[in-house]
Amino acid sequence: MAHIIVVGNEKGGAGKSTVSMHVATALARLGHKVNTLDLDLRQRTLGRYFENRRAFLKSAELDLPSPANHNLPEIDAATLKPGENVYDHRLSAAVSRLEPDSDFILIDCPGSHTRLSQVAHSLADTLVTPLNDSFIDFDLLARIDSHGEKLLGPSVYSEMVWNARQLRAQAGLKPIDWVVVRNRVGTQRMVNKEKMERAITMLAERIGFRVAPGFSERVIFRELFPRGLTLLDLKDVGVKQLNISNIAARQELRDMMKAMNLPGVEVEF
Ligand SMILES: Nc1ncnc2c1ncn2[C@@H]1O[C@H](COP(=O)(O)OP(=O)(O)OP(=O)(O)O)[C@@H](O)[C@H]1O
Numbered sequence: 417m418a419h420i421i422v423v424g425n426e427k428g429g430a431g432k433s434t435v436s437m438h439v440a441t442a443l444a445r446l447g448h449k450v451n452t453l454d455l456d457l458r459q460r461t462l463g464r465y466f467e468n469r470r471a472f473l474k475s476a477e478l479d480l481p482s483p484a485n486h487n488l489p490e491i492d493a494a495t496l497k498p499g500e501n502v503y504d505h506r507l508s509a510a511v512s513r514l515e516p517d518s519d520f521i522l523i524d525c526p527g528s529h530t531r532l533s534q535v536a537h538s539l540a541d542t543l544v545t546p547l548n549d550s551f552i553d554f555d556l557l558a559r560i561d562s563h564g565e566k567l568l569g570p571s572v573y574s575e576m577v578w579n580a581r582q583l584r585a586q587a588g589l590k591p592i593d594w595v596v597v598r599n600r601v602g603t604q605r606m607v608n609k610e611k612m613e614r615a616i617t618m619l620a621e622r623i624g625f626r627v628a629p630g631f632s633e634r635v636i637f638r639e640l641f642p643r644g645l646t647l648l649d650l651k652d653v654g655v656k657q658l659n660i661s662n663i664a665a666r667q668e669l670r671d672m673m674k675a676m677n678l679p680g681v682e683v684e685f
């Protein structure tokens with residue numbers, strides 16, 4: 417059985433596609449069979465990332481391990497059962513086609529609440545939620561008092577994950593391992609950073625997720641897209657000496673993947 421990783425957060429710009437690209441490529445580089453689906457049918461950031469990778473590797477005459485990205489299949493409306501949602505059908509058709517030939521299927525969700533994203537969350541064995549270090553982004557997980565210290569209750573996105581967990585429990589599937597990774601964290605000590613840390617730790621216990629270390633705010637994460645590369649590919653494309661920031665970023669990816677604790681994965685890079 418393929419292990420399904422869903423990268424989701426209905427807040428836009430949290431780092432889902434950046435994390436998706438790095439995790440999927442790292443798994444492929446570690447020798448696993450990885451297929452990906454981009455559920456942002458309009459922006460297609462992850463799909464575009466892979467198109468850039470293919471074009472760049474071709475022009476550089478390089479063959480690097482790469483996940484395979486797929487589009488959702490088109491479905492003839494006549495084949496739908498009465499009342500069946502066309503998106504549900506397209507997603508489950510895609511997953512069942514990929515499952516026999518995948519160790520991992522990674523699904524990148526859009527930064528909004530859509531039917532596709534909701535259904536994808538109920539398929540997740542591991543749910544990865546990148547979260548910007550900002551209380552505006554935190555507000556989609558939980559409400560907090562004006563001092564940023566006391567939790568007042570869950571919010572829309574956590575409620576959606578809770579529903580996905582209920583659906584899985586009813587279907588007798590194993591529970592979702594929900595991992596929240598902080599993204600674009602500042603490298604300096606800051607009051608907001610520490611407040612966020614406390615709030616997330618508190619919330620993790622309350623609504624049942626694990627917190628994993630994520631990526632710091634680094635220019636390199638924005639520069640790799642046009643060539644479709646990840647931090648792990650740099651040496652193979654001729655970068656002789658990684659600078660200190662890139663080495664630190666690589667280490668962040670390693671720590672994040674270790675904390676994800678994916679089945680059968682030895683994180684060695
Ligand atoms: N660690 C980081 N350091 C610097 N920039 C980052 C980092 N992570 C993401 N970014 C930048 O932040 C922006 C949002 O990232 P990304 O597209 O991965 O988020 P997303 O959650 O997939 O967005 P959307 O909700 O629109 O799908 C992009 O411009 C990306 O290059």
Ligand SMILES: [Mg+2]
Nearest residue numbers: 432433456461
């Ligand atoms: Mg995205």
